[in-house]
Amino acid sequence: MREFAPKTRRSNRTVPLPPRCLDALAAHHQRLQLQHGAGPGRPWPPDGYVFGTRHGTPLEPRNLTRMFGQLCDAHGIRRVPLHGLRHTCVSLLLSLGVHPRVVMEIVGHSAIEMTMNVYGHVNLETQRAALDHLDEQLSG
DSSP, rough: OOOOOOOOOSSSOOOOOOHHHHHHHHHHHHHHHHHHTOBBTTTSSGOOOOOOOOSSHHHHHHHHHHHHHHHHHTTTTTOOOHHHHHHHHHHHHTTTOOOOHHHHHHHTTTHHHIIIIOOOOOOOOHHHHHHHHHHHHHHH
């Protein structure tokens, strides 16, 4: 496995995560510490990786994809590409009414057009809700 520099300077950034993700990552880290007998001067995983092989090296992308597929199968979840999780997150944020500029910053897009054109699907339910809201405002 080789590490590569980010695509752009802007790609090297702090990525905000919701509390449930932070809690899951902290629990994962604690399990790794216990599993590998880590302690002062013996951190696990080495080299600062959150996920890795049993030796603390980074996961190969193909192996990560395979492991994700196995997890989906084990839990009866339809397999989707890992990048599909990013797409789902952006779509959900937009459908919850999060301002597109905020979503753009969260996912690191350089232009709001990318966020809206690629991820900004407007479903029928969202259209109906918008028109219902307009109707309420006009009749008020």
